[in-house]
Amino acid sequence: MEILEYGFMQRALLASLMVGLVAPAVGIFLVQRRLSLLGDGLGHVALTGVAIGVLTSTAPVGAALVAAVLGAVLIELVRARGRTSGDVALAVLFYGGIAGGVVLLSLAPRGSATNLDAYLFGAITTTSAEDLAVFAAITLAVLAVVGLLGQRLYAVSDDEEYARAVGLPVLALNIVLAALVASTVVLSMRVVGLLLISALMIVPSAVAQLVARSFRQALYLACGIGLVVSVSGTTASYYTGTPSGGTIVLLAIAVFLVVAAAVALREATARRRHRRRGDVHAAHPHEHGPGCGHQAVPHGDHVDYDHDGHLHAPHLTGTGVHYDEHGTDAAPADRPATEGAR
Amino acid sequence: MTARSPGDVAVRLHDASIGYDDVPIVARVDLTVRHGEAIAVLGSNGSGKTTLARGLLGLAPVLGGDVEILGAPVGRLRDPGRIGYVPQRHTVSGAVPATVREVVSVGRLARLGLFRRLRAADRVAVGEAVAAVGLADRMEEPIASLSGGQQRRVLVARALAAQPELLIMDEPTAGVDAASQDALAEVLARVSAAGTTLLVVTHETGPLASVLARAVVVDQGRISYDGPLAGAASGSGEHHCGPVADAGRPGYRLDQPTVTARPVRSLGGGR
Ligand SMILES: Nc1ncnc2c1ncn2[C@@H]1O[C@H](COP(=O)(O)OP(=O)(O)OP(=O)(O)O)[C@@H](O)[C@H]1O
Numbered sequence: 001m002e003i004l005e006y007g008f009m010q011r012a013l014l015a016s017l018m019v020g021l022v023a024p025a026v027g028i029f030l031v032q033r034r035l036s037l038l039g040d041g042l043g044h045v046a047l048t049g050v051a052i053g054v055l056t057s058t059a060p061v062g063a064a065l066v067a068a069v070l071g072a073v074l075i076e077l078v079r080a081r082g083r084t085s086g087d088v089a090l091a092v093l094f095y096g097g098i099a100g101g102v103v104l105l106s107l108a109p110r111g112s113a114t115n116l117d118a119y120l121f122g123a124i125t126t127t128s129a130e131d132l133a134v135f136a137a138i139t140l141a142v143l144a145v146v147g148l149l150g151q152r153l154y155a156v157s158d159d160e161e162y163a164r165a166v167g168l169p170v171l172a173l174n175i176v177l178a179a180l181v182a183s184t185v186v187l188s189m190r191v192v193g194l195l196l197i198s199a200l201m202i203v204p205s206a207v208a209q210l211v212a213r214s215f216r217q218a219l220y221l222a223c224g225i226g227l228v229v230s231v232s233g234t235t236a237s238y239y240t241g242t243p244s245g246g247t248i249v250l251l252a253i254a255v256f257l258v259v260a261a262a263v264a265l266r267e268a269t270a271r272r273r274h275r276r277r278g279d280v281h282a283a284h285p286h287e288h289g290p291g292c293g294h295q296a297v298p299h300g301d302h303v304d305y306d307h308d309g310h311l312h313a314p315h316l317t318g319t320g321v322h323y324d325e326h327g328t329d330a331a332p333a334d335r336p337a338t339e340g341a342r
Numbered sequence: 343m344t345a346r347s348p349g350d351v352a353v354r355l356h357d358a359s360i361g362y363d364d365v366p367i368v369a370r371v372d373l374t375v376r377h378g379e380a381i382a383v384l385g386s387n388g389s390g391k392t393t394l395a396r397g398l399l400g401l402a403p404v405l406g407g408d409v410e411i412l413g414a415p416v417g418r419l420r421d422p423g424r425i426g427y428v429p430q431r432h433t434v435s436g437a438v439p440a441t442v443r444e445v446v447s448v449g450r451l452a453r454l455g456l457f458r459r460l461r462a463a464d465r466v467a468v469g470e471a472v473a474a475v476g477l478a479d480r481m482e483e484p485i486a487s488l489s490g491g492q493q494r495r496v497l498v499a500r501a502l503a504a505q506p507e508l509l510i511m512d513e514p515t516a517g518v519d520a521a522s523q524d525a526l527a528e529v530l531a532r533v534s535a536a537g538t539t540l541l542v543v544t545h546e547t548g549p550l551a552s553v554l555a556r557a558v559v560v561d562q563g564r565i566s567y568d569g570p571l572a573g574a575a576s577g578s579g580e581h582h583c584g585p586v587a588d589a590g591r592p593g594y595r596l597d598q599p600t601v602t603a604r605p606v607r608s609l610g611g612g613r
């Protein structure tokens with residue numbers, strides 16, 4: 001691998017590895033809460049932080065982290081007050097953050113590092129060894145908090161009202177989550193840029209959401225997908241000369257489209273097979289019922305009828321009742337006849 | 343956890359008003375529920391039953407008067423995890439798939455403080471709660487793949503898993519079939535006998551009538567009846583016309599699917 005011979009590419013790949021792992025681990029809670037745009041809003045706020053860092057000649061990354069965390073806490077407090085809707089609060093952050101960043105950066109003295117593009121779109125190859133150390137610290141901190149509080153964060157994201165009713169510290173957990181998002185934003189700034197940060201948090205989770213059966217599975221899957229697209233996107237961008245951020249995000253979206261298509265195809269096939277099986281019994285001489293001559297077999301929450309050695313479960317579809325085949329011990333593949341299946 | 347004599351007060355509302363946006367829905371209500379009591383909250387649609395329950399839980403603002411729950415003003419409860427709650431909302435809402443086990447496990451979390459993890463005893467409680475609502479074999483399935491009534495039962499299990507001192511249920515039997523209602527009545531009888539205070543909002547006491555001794559009827563935000571369930575007036579009409587509480591009213595409960603019944607569940611899953 002010639003690409004690994006360059007120090008800047010080694011650092012770039014390490015950075016993308018950390019980002020790919022961390023962004024979905026936090027993003028999945030945002031997806032769960034349907035608050036996908038929080039990452040975007042905090043990304044914009046981080047730009048103001050960057051600008052302040054440049055203006056005061058302190059470390060832009062540190063200043064961005066402080067600004068994003070403050071913004072995160074602020075937005076949760078506003079949401080908790082309940083007066084302004086979270087939506088409006090987000091919008092104010094969005095526009096205030098980016099406007100503040102652009103205006104402040106324009107005030108910076110000539111000669112300072114005011115490369116706006118690098119922050120907006122990422123500049124992964126400029127990652128320094130010191131940056132890597134900061135990134136590693138953020139990665140460890142975020143993963144540790146998710147490991148420690150993940151179940152609580154899930155609880156609050158899943159049903160905030162229940163969490164509040166039974167006495168979970170909802171506000172504190174929301175602030176923790178927002179702070180995690182802020183940290184992730186700053187971590188991802190170099191790799192994907194402030195404008196595309198949300199994509200790496202959300203898209204892998206959206207893929208996982210399509211195929212996972214449990215939340216835990218979805219979390220691991222999203223992290224895996226994030227890791228793969230992040231590292232391979234960075235590698236690809238080296239060979240194609242395209243910006244790393246856009247390449248990674250396009251790759252993630254490609255994965256999403258492929259998986260979504262595969263899921264849709266599988267469902268269509270299952271539906272077709274189901275309909276075909278229904279046709280076999282379209283010419284069924286009668287509707288099963290008490291005393292129809294077939295043995296009734298209770299099966300979970302419904303009754304099957306033994307029809308020449310296989311079990312029939314009445315099932316209502318758009319075109320009328322047909323019969324699903326239910327094995328003697330198999331769980332029903334779909335819901336049997338319920339409302340109006342007369 | 344805490345030793346209590348049955349006479350202690352679990353819930354006390356004194357001249358309490360609860361509402362939204364400064365508009366009281368429940369107005370100037372007095373109500374006292376002692377530990378270990380099992381009480382039905384009846385009343386017509388929109389009378390304020392859910393608002394009352396949400397006020398107790400700190401989910402709807404108390405606009406006036408005093409509301410005390412488990413000995414502390416609303417929202418000031420010291421050790422969390424002493425309350426179980428079944429919301430009226432039908433389903434679980436999260437966008438990411440979650441299994442029955444994951445949803446019900448949330449019921450245990452509040453007891454564990456901020457950092458402790460679920461232990462063997464917690465997993466046993468989760469398993470028992472899921473078994474109590476008859477879904478033990480669906481434990482690892484994504485909740486979205488269950489029917490509406492089954493999802494409802496998962497939310498009941500989540501509240502049971504907490505093994506709470508006070509269990510507030512908002513129409514736990516809505517959309518739940520007769521067999522599962524019977525099973526729920528059995529479970530509630532058991533936790534009630536063990537000392538749990540029950541507050542159950544419902545339109546049809548049905549099989550729960552054997553558990554819920556006392557009833558309050560909410561009528562346009564006020565309590566119009568407080569006494570034995572058997573004497574409670576109809577919650578579904580404007581006028582109080584005769585007892586509703588005769589649980590076994592024929593025709594209300596459809597028979598559970600038996601060998602002779604037609605293959606239809608009693609109450610539809612979704613609403
Ligand atoms: N979030 C809310 N904001 C404002 N008003 C509300 C809100 N929720 C309920 N209300 C109003 O409060 C009144 C009582 O509603 P509530 O949900 O307490 O009734 P309920 O007795 O539980 O009825 P049901 O039997 O239909 O569940 C209704 O008139 C309703 O319009």
Ligand SMILES: [Mg+2]
Binds near residue numbers: 391392430512
């Ligand atoms: Mg209600």
Ligand SMILES: [Zn+2]
Binds near residue numbers: 288289292294
């Ligand atoms: Zn037949």
Ligand SMILES: [Zn+2]
Binds near residue numbers: 274324
């Ligand atoms: Zn079918």
Ligand SMILES: [Zn+2]
Binds near residue numbers: 281
């Ligand atoms: Zn057949």
Ligand SMILES: [Zn+2]
Binds near residue numbers: 303312
């Ligand atoms: Zn069957």
